[in-house]
Structures are given as structure tokens and as C-alpha cells.
Amino acid sequence: MTRYVIRRLLYVILVILVITFISYVVFFLMPSGNPAVQFAGKSPTKALIHQIEKQFGLNHPWYVQYGIFVKHLFLGDQYGWPGFGESYNTREPVKNELFSRAWVTFQLAVGAAVVWLAMGIPIGIVSALRRRTLIDRASMGFALFGVSAPVFVLGLLSLWIFWQHLRILPGTGYTSFSSNPAEWFLQFLQPWVVLSLLFAAFYARMVRGNLLETMSEDYIRTARAKGLPERRVVFKHGLRASLTPVVTMFGMDFGLLLGGAIITETVFNLPGLGTYVVQAVNDQNLPAVVGVVVLAAFFVAFFNLVVDILYAYLDPRVRYS
Amino acid sequence: MAETLLEVKDLKVQFDTPDGVVKAVDGVSFTVERGQTLGVVGESGSGKSVTFMTVMGLIAGNARISGEIIFEGRDLLKLPPAEVRAIRGDGMGMVFQDPMTSLHPMYRVGDQIVEAIRAHRDIDRKEAWDMAVEMLRKVGLPRPEERAKDYPHEYSGGMRQRAMIAMAMVLNPDLLIADEPTTALDVTVQAQILELMEQLKSEYNCGVVLITHDLGVVADVSQKVMVMYAGRAAEYGTRDQVFNTPLHPYTWGLLESIPTVERRVERLVPIEGTPPSLINPPRGCAFHPRCPHRFEPCDGERPELEMRGGDHPDACYLAIEDKRRLWAEREQRRQKEPA
Numbered sequence A: 001m002t003r004y005v006i007r008r009l010l011y012v013i014l015v016i017l018v019i020t021f022i023s024y025v026v027f028f029l030m031p032s033g034n035p036a037v038q039f040a041g042k043s044p045t046k047a048l049i050h051q052i053e054k055q056f057g058l059n060h061p062w063y064v065q066y067g068i069f070v071k072h073l074f075l076g077d078q079y080g081w082p083g084f085g086e087s088y089n090t091r092e093p094v095k096n097e098l099f100s101r102a103w104v105t106f107q108l109a110v111g112a113a114v115v116w117l118a119m120g121i122p123i124g125i126v127s128a129l130r131r132r133t134l135i136d137r138a139s140m141g142f143a144l145f146g147v148s149a150p151v152f153v154l155g156l157l158s159l160w161i162f163w164q165h166l167r168i169l170p171g172t173g174y175t176s177f178s179s180n181p182a183e184w185f186l187q188f189l190q191p192w193v194v195l196s197l198l199f200a201a202f203y204a205r206m207v208r209g210n211l212l213e214t215m216s217e218d219y220i221r222t223a224r225a226k227g228l229p230e231r232r233v234v235f236k237h238g239l240r241a242s243l244t245p246v247v248t249m250f251g252m253d254f255g256l257l258l259g260g261a262i263i264t265e266t267v268f269n270l271p272g273l274g275t276y277v278v279q280a281v282n283d284q285n286l287p288a289v290v291g292v293v294v295l296a297a298f299f300v301a302f303f304n305l306v307v308d309i310l311y312a313y314l315d316p317r318v319r320y321s
Numbered sequence B: 001m002a003e004t005l006l007e008v009k010d011l012k013v014q015f016d017t018p019d020g021v022v023k024a025v026d027g028v029s030f031t032v033e034r035g036q037t038l039g040v041v042g043e044s045g046s047g048k049s050v051t052f053m054t055v056m057g058l059i060a061g062n063a064r065i066s067g068e069i070i071f072e073g074r075d076l077l078k079l080p081p082a083e084v085r086a087i088r089g090d091g092m093g094m095v096f097q098d099p100m101t102s103l104h105p106m107y108r109v110g111d112q113i114v115e116a117i118r119a120h121r122d123i124d125r126k127e128a129w130d131m132a133v134e135m136l137r138k139v140g141l142p143r144p145e146e147r148a149k150d151y152p153h154e155y156s157g158g159m160r161q162r163a164m165i166a167m168a169m170v171l172n173p174d175l176l177i178a179d180e181p182t183t184a185l186d187v188t189v190q191a192q193i194l195e196l197m198e199q200l201k202s203e204y205n206c207g208v209v210l211i212t213h214d215l216g217v218v219a220d221v222s223q224k225v226m227v228m229y230a231g232r233a234a235e236y237g238t239r240d241q242v243f244n245t246p247l248h249p250y251t252w253g254l255l256e257s258i259p260t261v262e263r264r265v266e267r268l269v270p271i272e273g274t275p276p277s278l279i280n281p282p283r284g285c286a287f288h289p290r291c292p293h294r295f296e297p298c299d300g301e302r303p304e305l306e307m308r309g310g311d312h313p314d315a316c317y318l319a320i321e322d323k324r325r326l327w328a329e330r331e332q333r334r335q336k337e338p339a
Helices: A002-029 A035-040 A046-056 A062-075 A094-129 A134-148 A151-165 A181-215 A218-225 A230-258 A262-267 A273-282 A286-314 B048-056 B081-087 B109-118 B125-138 B157-169 B187-204 B215-221 B239-244 B249-256 B320-336
Strands: B004-017 B020-033 B037-041 B063-071 B092-095 B175-179 B207-212 B224-229 B232-238
Touching: A002 A062, A002 A286, A035 A046, A094 A134, A094 A181, A094 A230, A094 A262, A094 A273, A094 A286, A134 A181, A151 A181, A151 A262, A181 A230, A181 A262, A218 A230, A218 B157, A230 A286, A262 A273, A273 A286, B004 B048, B004 B207, B020 B037, B020 B048, B020 B063, B020 B207, B020 B224, B020 B232, B037 B048, B037 B215, B048 B063, B048 B092, B048 B175, B048 B207, B092 B157, B109 B125, B109 B157, B125 B157, B157 B175, B157 B187, B175 B187, B187 B207, B187 B215, B207 B215, B215 B239, B224 B239, B224 B249, B232 B239, B232 B249, B249 B320
Parallel strands: B037 B207, B037 B224, B092 B175, B175 B207
Antiparallel strands: B004 B020, B004 B063, B224 B232
16 A cells, blocks of 8 residues: 555656646747746847846756756755746745645635535435436436536626625635635635536536446345335445545546636636636746646646545455555 | 245236336235245246345335235235335345345445344344354354455355345344345355255245246255246246146246256257237237247137146146146157257
């Protein structure tokens, strides 16, 4: 098991290397302006641009720059470990901005995850158990709506109704928990719910499908033949087996979300990783772009690992060696 | 006369499907006595499993069920579901065909047996666990104290079926229903499982229903045999009656399709054709389209299972003399085949 985890962690590093390398290639091969020109102001002299290039390290060939980046990432730079360099825009260390924004995205993702699990799983269970009834059809109708309604439409609709029209929820923006917990909660409520709807719908369908499949397994019949109450048959025997794939899915979705929820963050004007990376791409702010990419890749790979390890505990048939 | 544990009268089970009403079981009556084994034989789709799933109360709610299922004096079809559940697993236990998929893959075998015990007895976990281990020992599992902590995938097929039997028998039920318990197992293991069931039957003095498509299995352990075809009984008698003087052409076909070592034939004799549709069964005798001896009345009115001059009831219009003659001829033909 330990060896397995170590091997997987090495694999995480490999993933980060590959994906940042691709980011570098894309950044330098894309036909775009020189970041130094952008930074230099309206009518820069050649010497100024050259000086800026030198400051940013842009005077090296791109693969040397990539090498320096990798070295800083793993060994740290003047701002400590891990070294993400400094922003082309602000000349501030990318790391500080990155981590403060990752924290905002984390709050968004955790809240949304709680909401979508709390909605999706019960809805899935109920519609599986009441298959082909009104409640099943209503649930699956909701699921279809959730899957197909785009976040930007739902988000704007929600803002219009609850903020503009009813005036019961605060509008866009971010309030930290420590400054005002009630405001923090109310402010996050809309992004949480809007972001979670898509997932809730998806999870409801998945749970329903899994549970229906599990309930036709032979061991469910055995459980009934033992004379167990139906409630126990469903919750102990049926759910146990049908929720393991949901755990996998959840780990992947959650990891992906931690890398930034671009649309939700944009609609609700949240200073998370998603809005940061959009801004960074527009500004050709390479260190910031790569910083977000590294974090996102790390979260995805890390949560995949967590899921795999968790699986060995959830399903006794799975053992890693 | 042995005590009657289970008496089923004119049981009918129908399912509504988009294609029509499936008459899975269409009027079946039989009894099971204490200390005896009823062998139920038939092809897939003959209604034998559905019959006993219905007895166990394991048929889904969309089925239409009529008739009587009298278990120890009470009609299960008239009892509230909670009382049927109390009988299920306690008064009667069931073992299924595929032990590979019939145990929950994510719980320890011992815990699954404990669960069966505690569903019916108000005892603590420790005590139930000891009972489970003891039962696993009884069904011949080596080192049951340790093996009870294993998961099903760590068991072989035969061991899983032993565990299933332990689970079904741990509360000492009066009736054990075994639905093709040996079909999915290796031949050598099959004999062991049948022997185990025989041993438990005499030890606990319970009644056993053995559902199978293998007449050979039935011949070894049953006292009574019911041959089922298209949701009805074709023939019902003691083992000796059904094996020595079979009265229904379908039974003849089944008996002839058993390969034996003594009878080295060039080809096995199959029953021609396929089992009939249960939505639109053939008029009259459901077997008549496949029957080599059919004559005028066969596609007319449906023949009931009743005494027709033989020593046990059957559902075939042939005259008893013809039945005796045809079966004797078939027997002779079989003997003559080159050894």
C-alpha cells in the first residue's frame, strides 16, 4: 500500500511536469505579443523592452525558461517554496495571490459539494425506489433541467430574482468569513446553489441508475430472503454497493472544481482561481497562468489518488499491491 | 403420514408486461412434508423458480398472485407483509443458484449470517457471531472462526454455496428451498453440496424443495417429484413413480436427455423445439407442439393434472395403455443402442 501511494505521488509529479510543459509550449507557440511590450507602457524604447525582458527572464529561450520554472517550483525561489515566480503585472509573488484565490475557490467548491450531495443523493434514491411514479418523473425532470441549464443563465437569473428583484440576498462579490460570517454565508449562498445544480442533477441520475442496477443484483434477493426489513435491504445492501462509484465521481469532480470554477466565479465576481486564470490569460501573465495550471493539475491528480485509496477501504475486493 | 409443512393450492402468478400478460405460474398445487424432499424439475421458464419465489414472498409488487400458500397452517398470501417477512429467513430459508453473486461482495461472510440471525432473534452480536461460526462449521467450512471474517471473494464457489446454506439454515427453518443450488458448481462440488443438504435435512428434520433442471440430481435425493412445463405441473408423484413409470411425454423427453455412462449413445436425444411463450401459450396442452405423440384432443381443451389410470397424476390425454406401451418402447430403444 505504501509503495502504491509513493508510486502514485510520483505520478502526480509527472502529471504536473507534463501539463506545465504543455502550458509553456502553448504560451510561446501562440501568436501573441511580447509580455514585455505590454508591460512597458504606451511607447517603449527598445532598451526598456530589453531590460524588462531581462527582468522577467524572457530573454532566455523558452525551454530554458521552462527549466528555471521547474527548478523554482520544486526547489523554491526568492519568495520561498514552492516557487511560482512573480506576476508580470503586479511584480508581486504569484504564490500569495494564488493561495488567497485558491482559498476562495475552495470555499465555493466545498459549499457547492455539500449542496449537490445533499440534493443529488436523496433525489436519486427516492426516484430509484419510486420508479415510474410522479416523484420519479419530477426528479428526473429536475435533473434534465439541471444538466441542461447553463450556469451563466442560472446565475444571472438567480441574481436578478434574489438580489435585484426580491432584495433578500446580497449581490456579487466576496466577503471573508472572519469579517462577517452571516454576510459570508448569504453571499456564498447563490454561487453554491447555482454551481451545485448541474452536479446535483448529474448525481441524482447517477445514484438512481446505480441503485436500480444494484437492487436487481442477486445479493439483494438474498438480503430479502433473510427476512430483512426493506429499509435495511435498500440502505445497507443496496446503497452500500451503489455509492462506491459515486465516491469516485465525487473525488474527480471535486478535484476539478478546486482548480477554479470559471463561469460561476465570473458571474458572481468571486476572486477565485477561475477569474484569476482568465485575467492572467488575457494579460499574457505566464507565471500566473502556469501557477493556476499547477494547482489545478495537483488537485485533480491528488483527489484521484485519494479516491483510489478510499476505494480499497470501501470495496474489499480492491487491494493495491 | 408425515406432517405437511407447505401446501400450495392452485397457485397462479401473472406479470403485466408491455407485450401482454405473462402467465409464469398457471395453477400449480403440491405439498411439502417434513423430512422429505420435493424435487421440482423443468426447463428454464417453466415457472419453477417463480413458484418458489412466490412462496418466499420475494415476487415484486407488480405481479398478480392468486391461490393459496399454506405454510404451517397459515395462508401466506393473506398475511400482512410484515408477518411474511418474519417467516422469511426464519420459518423458511432459501438458497440460490449462483453463489458467486448471491452474497454481498462488501460484507464479511460471518456478518452476513449474523444479520440473518439478528433479523429474527433478539440476541447480541457476539452471540450471533458464535452461532454463525458454529453453523459454518456444520456446513463443513474449514477453520470457520477465521473464514467467517473473510469476504465472499476469498471463498471458492463451493464454499460460498456452503455459506449460503449456512445462512439459510442458521435459524433452523422448517423448510429449505434450494433453487438450482448446484447448477453453477463443479460436478465434484455438486455432489458434496447435495450430500450436505441431505445431512442437514435429516439433522434438522426439515422439509426441502430442490428446484433443478437436472433429473439426475432429483433422482438421488427426492422423495417426491413434480415435473413442470409452461407454468403448470405435467406430472407429480413419488420419485419411484416418476422415474419408473413416467406418464407424460415431456418427462420421457427429460429422462432420455440425461446422458449416462451405461448408455453410451452416439447422440443425446434432445426435446425438439423451444419452450412455449408464456404470453400466448399453445392452445390445449402447452407441450403439444413439441410432442411426438400428439393426437386430436391435444390442441383442444387444456388437460388438467389428475389421475388418469396411472399410479400418480399427470396431464396427458394419451390413454394409460398407450403411455405404458410408448414408454416401454422408448425404454427398449434405449437399451438396444450400441454400448
